[in-house]
Amino acid sequence: MKKLLTALLAAPAIALASGAALHLDKAPEVQRDNAALQSGARTFVNYCMNCHGLSYVRYNRLTQLGLSEQQIKDHLLFTADKIGEPMRIAARPAEQKAWFGATPPDLSLVARSRASEDGSGADWLYTYLRSFYRDKARPTGWNNLLFENVGMPHVLWQLQGIQVLNAEHALELAIPGTQTPAEYDKTIADLVGFMVWAAEPEAGFRKQLGFGVLAFLLVLFGFAYKLKKNYWKDIK
Template identity: 50%
Template sequence: MKLLKKLIAVLALAPIMALAAEATFPLDRAPDRTRDLPALQNGAKLFVNYCLNCHSASAMRYNRLRDIGLTEDQIRNNLLFTSDKVGDLMTISMTAKDAKDWFGAVPPDLSVIARAKASGAGSGADWLYTYLRTFYKDDTRPTGWNNLVFPNVGMPHVLWELQGVRAAKFAEEKDPHDASKTVHKFVGFEQVKPGHLSSIDYDNATADLVAYLQWMGEPAQNARVRLGVIVLLFLGVFMVLAWRLNASYWKDIK
């Protein structure tokens, strides 16, 4: 009986512990561009150019990009860097051993990263959108970069040429829960070196990349939603017909 009570207590506290383990940095809402074909095409280009060097997407084939409006010739001429066939999977040539030697850990596969990062703090798209926009220069880290959403991240800022180099500014404040302690609070960024894109253009590029990652996690999502709406409308019409038919059958029976 005591063991059962302990098990119930652990299960009751599990959601609270999970929320406590999440990043405390507030997440920004990612624009929903999963139905915007030009945005998805730009996101695919950014993904292949900046992410596919270290991260694979082994559940996705290049020819699936036809679903976002690209032809096989466009895919072959613009996006095939690690493969010779449009029907191949989005894999990388770097081995797991080399990745661990160079980065200390194997970069995760990004096929379903937008779904994997969903939590009580926000959607996976929100997490990725905020993560890609909160890198800052930190010379104490092996890569020279750090991140507000993922502190002490092992990944370097691969989009730094687009965003530029930024330094994070922090202030020491009293801990609201313990006056004898201080907390390290983020107060803003300082642009050290400009990038190729303005702040607004970089945010738009990041939103396109996140939209592609979100779409890649479930390419059939929009079709599934459309089919669901059609099915619900059909059931609604059928329910009205069935209700009136039932009334017609029983109208003379008292």
């Protein structure tokens, strides 16, 4: 019984230690860069929307990134007929489960759901999408250093190239891709930035509104303080 109690008390410390060893790279901040967000949207539509949708986001929302409706129709509208439709995929969930063994999740809120004490959801996604390596023991031929035994294949491998684990259990680029490591990191930063935007498209407006409200309250405080001084000036 004493040993069991000791093990239970030590479990949180062991979990914390294992979590601390998991390093998340800091995702670049691109939320104010519409060109980067447009690039991320293009990458998402071309590589991710084969399996994952953004059902909480409608195509016409992309106009907030500086795109015209015609640009969206010409370059990004692949899974719908009208620009006002949600960014869903064509495959049915039952079909995906039969093909992959599990239904690939909708990614509308993944940037928010993956936030943790170790970093933001953006940091997790940025690290995850750069941590795939070749693993012939896996059904897809791929594994991930951050998400061990993940079922998702590395759909961006042609851009990044093929990474392997070296003797130190670190990632090593064995075969280069069509992009340099710096270019691939930029592609992933843009993609993650777009997914962060998709999780809350009104975040920018909300923050601006918050600053406006704080500024208004500061001005109001000044007037209230002057009124208080004037009201109480004759009272000793």
